[in-house]
Amino acid sequence: MLCQGNARILAFLKWCESEDSFMIHGNSFHGTGGRGNKLAHMRYTLRxxxxMVSLEDETVNTDLCETGTIQQLIGIFKNTISKSNDKEEAIVLEIQSDILLISSGLCEHSIPRKEIFGTEGVDIILHVMKTDPKKFQSGLGYNVLLFSTLDSIWCxxxxCYTLEDYFLEKEGIFLLLDLLALKQKKFCNLILGIMVEFCDNPKTTAHVNAWRGKKDQTAASLLIKLWRKEEKELGVKRDKHGKIMDTKKxxxxxxxxxxxxxxxxxxCxxxxxxxxxxxxxxKIYAVLGKLDFENLPGLSTEDFVTLCIIHRYLDFKIGEIWNEIYEEIKLESLRPIATDKHILEAITAASENIGKMVASLQSEIIETQARQDVQxxxxxxxxxxxxxxRGTR
Structure with a gap:
């Protein structure tokens, strides 16, 4: 800090983005991707x-912010967008990813810094989110860039309510749901986590309910389908209609x-x-809970059957934990007093009763739909x- 290291690094970074002619052709590993330009220098400076930011040294980070790092990084990102070049795509993607990661590290725990990031920063995030989904399979770093982008939404x-509102106004939730609809497992967890946090904003619900995917799919339907897909991969026991098979588990x-x-x-x-x-x-339970389980649009009978389980997810999970407690007590050869034993048995029975009640409700939904189909x-x-x-008369 005494030698003004941050200021010198930022000054060098400014030179990297300047329009000064630079015709040196590096032939080393470190010059890869930067032939005839300063991109290689910029890449290593950003690294x-x-x-430095990842060390979470508040003195260093504060000094960086006070010297205009966030604004400078946003400016660099915008320049990389306007001067895109297919030959340099890989190195540009790495630069963009690092810019977003640095911004995330600086802004994560500071509302004033998020305000500095501002609407210009939100705009570059939205720009990345509009990337053609096919590019995520290209292997050129688009996946890394998207992960960095999602992280920057978090951080x-x-x-910051003003930025949240701006993100919503610019249809950021629609873009998040579009990404979620790709059903790429590596992104789903992070996107759903962001959705859970965004749903604390009262303006979010209207945006989520207004979204429509392919074949007019609603957000609620998408989330329920993701739940079924997840349970299938996890090997959860369900019958052909999606009903609970084991009310105890x-x-x-x-x-x-x-x-x-x-x-x-x-x-442990x-x-x-x-x-x-x-x-x-x-996370799916949390999002649907914040959307209100009772008024979800665009659901099929199969979705309603699954929704019965999702609605009771927390009750089932609490029952699982109490069952584990009871089993551990038995394994440790402990004998609870009569009152405690009675309470444990009552909790276990209550959990199973909820399972039976949900299974009964699911059967009722299926039977009602079957009667409707016949009618x-x-x-x-x-x-x-x-x-x-009429035609034969």
Whole structure:
């Protein structure tokens, strides 16, 4: 700091983006992608800044912000957009990713810095989110750039209400849902986490409900389909209609079935708790809960059957945890007093009863739809028959 290192790095970075002629042709590994320009210099300068910011030294980060780093980075990002070149695409993508990661590191815990990031920063995030989805398969760093972009939404936008509102006004939630609709597992968890946080903003619900995907799919329908896809991959037992098969263990995955319950220290998460963090079901439950389970548009009968389970996710998960507690007590040869034992048994029974109630509700939904299908079929038959008789007269 005494040698004004930050200022010197930023001055060099400014030279890297300047229009001064630079015709040196490096032939080393470090010059890759920067032949006849300063992109290689810029790449390594940004890597240095990223490493510095990642140390989370508040003195260094404060000095960087006070010397205009955030504004300078946004300016560089805009220049890379306006001067895109296919030959230099890979190095430009790396530069853009690093800019967003540096911005995230600087803004994460500071509302004033998020305000400095401002609407210009939100605009570059939106620009990346509008990237053609086909490019995510190109292998040129678009996936890394998207991860950096999603991280910057977490760190540079969420928590700053003016930027959240601007993001919503510019249809940022629509873009998030478009990305979610790609159903790429590597992005789903992060996008859903962002959605959960955004739903704390009262303006978000209207945007989520207004979104429409392919074949007029609604956000609620998309989330429920993601839930079913996740449960299929996890090996959760469901019948052909999506109903609960085991009312005692309605959320159990293959992994949970295979793992035996063992006594663990109090500071170690159990399998049921780890399950919450290791898949997207909890986040889907949280988003749908904030949207209000009762008024979700565009759902099919199959969706409603699945929604019955999602609605009771927290109850089922609490039941799982209590069951683990009860089993651990047995394994440790502890004998609870009569009152505690009665309470534990009552909790276990209540959890199973909820499972039975949900299964019953699911059956009712399926039967109602079956009756409706028969009635619709009968109406069509009557209509066709009526036309036939009119035609034969």
């Amino acid at each position: 240095l800044l990223r490493a 540079c936008i969420l928590g 309605p959320l159990f995955t293959n992994f949970q079935e295979e793992q035996k319950i063992i006594p663990l220290p109090a500071n 998460p159990t399998i049921a708790v780890m399950d919450v963090a290791e898949n997207i079901r909890a 619709n079929e009968q109406k069509v038959y009557t209509k066709v028959s009526h036309r036939y008789h």
